[in-house]
Amino acid sequence: MRSYWFGVIATYLHLIAMATYVGGSLIMELVVGHAQKSIPPAQAQVMGEKTADRFLLLAWSALGLLLVSGIMQAYAKSVEPMLMGDGLFDSGYGWSLFLMIALWAVLVVNGSIMTFVLRPRLKGKMGAQVGAAQVQARQGHLMKTVRQMQWITRADLVIALLVPLAGAGLLHGNGLFTTGVLAPLGLG
């Protein structure tokens, strides 16, 4: 175990990043999204756009902080060789760490799709001289994009609920696969 304060600060930053991503996603879905339905569609669209823009920034910051504070935690616990794959699959702790990193990577991929592919599609505007068929096609395209975003958001929520499960195993023991709920898998 390395410096006490280094470990505490690493855990603190990790918890804040996790709360921002996990709690933030849930509150955006359950509270902000719910309130959005209570105002007229034009204002709801503005509210959705502004809150989503800001939350996206917050979510990316949280994913970055999760990575940095996760590496700091590995150093604090002197298990940093595992981050290079050294003995990663030899213990329940290593398996849990691998699970967390894998889930984090999925969140980054999903976030990239949302930020760089789907959201720009929603922001594109049509020219004034377009026909009804083009408007209809554009609306269909927008609806499809919104549905894809909803699916990714839901998948992210499920993953975001799984990440703290792996984290709790690491913080309070030797990981999920030895003493936690996944112990029957026998990967310890």
Added chain:
Amino acid sequence: MAAYVVMLAWSVYLGGALVMELVWRPAQEHLPMSQIGVACQVMGRRYRWLALAMLAVIAATGLALLPGRGPGTLTLSTGYGRTVAALVGCWVLLVALVVGMAFAAHPALHARGATELTPEARAASRAGVGRAIRRMDALLRVELVVALAATLLGASLPSGGML
């Protein structure tokens, strides 16, 4: 499992406070006042119960986790015991803040005056709402600071506490 539940409940609580401060508050600037009022009311109604439920879950699962530390650690003569005591203090303060916001500060934001008001009474009513908004802002910031302090205390517990 208790460690997971307490972590998740705390994440929802702290994440909610952060979203309100860093996402919703700046987004309000782009909406008309009347719609902010409606959205705030709907959001506040749901958020207050969610926050109180999360604080209740944190208390229940936190209590369930304590015996696992072994006998003799929960006294004020140990760093762990003092940190847990400070966490309990933060929890009581957070419950008081959420209850105060939910049942006093938030309703004051949406207080409606009578339809037939003199210009002076209307101005006084507006000033009252302005004061309520400033009070709510201050309470939300205090809540966030206490929640962040509690997170630091909680982060030190696996290493034996920090006080």
